Amino acid sequence: MNAPPAPWTVMKFGGTSVATVERWQTIIQQMQRCQANGERPCVVVSAVTTVTNRMSDCINEALRNIQPSEPGCAFQQVKEVHLKLIAELGLNSLAEDSSTPNASFYISGLQVIHGLLDDLEQLLNGVRLTREESDPSASPRIHARISAFGELLSSQIGLLAIRSAGVPCVRLDSRRLLTSTESTTQQSEDSFLEANVDPTIDAVLVIKEITRSCKELSSVEGGAPSGYAATCGVITQGFIASTPKGSTCLLGRGGSDTSAALLAALFDAKRLEIWTDVHGLFTSDPRHVSNTRLIRDVSYRVAQELASMGAKVLHPRCLIPAAWAGIPVEIH
Ligand code: ADP
Ligand code: ASP
Ligand code: MG
Numbered sequence: 001m002n003a004p005p006a007p008w009t010v011m012k013f014g015g016t017s018v019a020t021v022e023r024w025q026t027i028i029q030q031m032q033r034c035q036a037n038g039e040r041p042c043v044v045v046s047a048v049t050t051v052t053n054r055m056s057d058c059i060n061e062a063l064r065n066i067q068p069s070e071p072g073c074a075f076q077q078v079k080e081v082h083l084k085l086i087a088e089l090g091l092n093s094l095a096e097d098s099s100t101p102n103a104s105f106y107i108s109g110l111q112v113i114h115g116l117l118d119d120l121e122q123l124l125n126g127v128r129l130t131r132e133e134s135d136p137s138a139s140p141r142i143h144a145r146i147s148a149f150g151e152l153l154s155s156q157i158g159l160l161a162i163r164s165a166g167v168p169c170v171r172l173d174s175r176r177l178l179t180s181t182e183s184t185t186q187q188s189e190d191s192f193l194e195a196n197v198d199p200t201i202d203a204v205l206v207i208k209e210i211t212r213s214c215k216e217l218s219s220v221e222g223g224a225p226s227g228y229a230a231t232c233g234v235i236t237q238g239f240i241a242s243t244p245k246g247s248t249c250l251l252g253r254g255g256s257d258t259s260a261a262l263l264a265a266l267f268d269a270k271r272l273e274i275w276t277d278v279h280g281l282f283t284s285d286p287r288h289v290s291n292t293r294l295i296r297d298v299s300y301r302v303a304q305e306l307a308s309m310g311a312k313v314l315h316p317r318c319l320i321p322a323a324w325a326g327i328p329v330e331i332h
Pocket of ligand 3: 257313315
């Protein structure tokens, strides 16, 4: 008889939690902790801190006819942030050193990152060349498509960092799983920038595909220990989804929490962990208010109210799918 599949734990890491080598070490340690407990980690990442804001700067500069190749422009800053992180994680050396086991994985993985940066540059040039002097604005559709590059880049860099630590992991494009629902009365801006996703989508096919990729991975990694494929992790993007017609859309600023909750519901996860830069949910913002109190345990409803009133550590919409599927949410 087949053993029951290992349960999923979904862990979401925000912008500051994916920005440095030390933070990636934490992600890797947390994945290993899950795997040692016989669980499958699903890591949902935000864009590296400040990158989503800089994507908006990139669009605004393109609308002001600034070329993305111009030194010091927002696109060059975005590029620099990612190339610096890649270098600090030692990924170039792994690709360049022919004695690295499976060096071709790092070579092609870095090509994906350079391909993403090239695509982003081309899109920005497209915005620049097609702008109207009389009405310099970008459509919500192009805004969503460009903003998505932050999470696409961080998740690809993360995949390479995780695998370089010997942790089995595959990358999933979250747009394949999360499809938005559109209503006839919805504004185009909302359907691209503040999209709604229903947690009831059938995830079976995608989960089967993930399982197949994990099995393939364990056969590529010769001599992989038993359990390698069974608890193989997944890294995917927060914030982004696809519209019913297949365009990229966003779940609103701070929406990676919602992506993680939706994925936890779809995977019927044991737990959703939100990893961030504060130690939990407090009675008020601990970074601005002294004597604030840590809330140890709270109902979904009260947490939702606090989030709606500005407790930014949780996106107000993220508790809906978690409550719907009864997934415990922890803040770390
Ligand atoms: P991430 O990038 O990890 O998603 P966010 O900046 O979105 O992080 O959320 C974490 C921030 O939420 C904290 O740095 C903190 O300043 C802020 N925050 C506001 N209100 C609260 C609260 N009541 N409890 C905890 N954090 C809060
Ligand atoms: N990167 C997106 C933002 O900055 C989503 C997120 O961080 O949750 O809004
Ligand atoms: Mg957030």
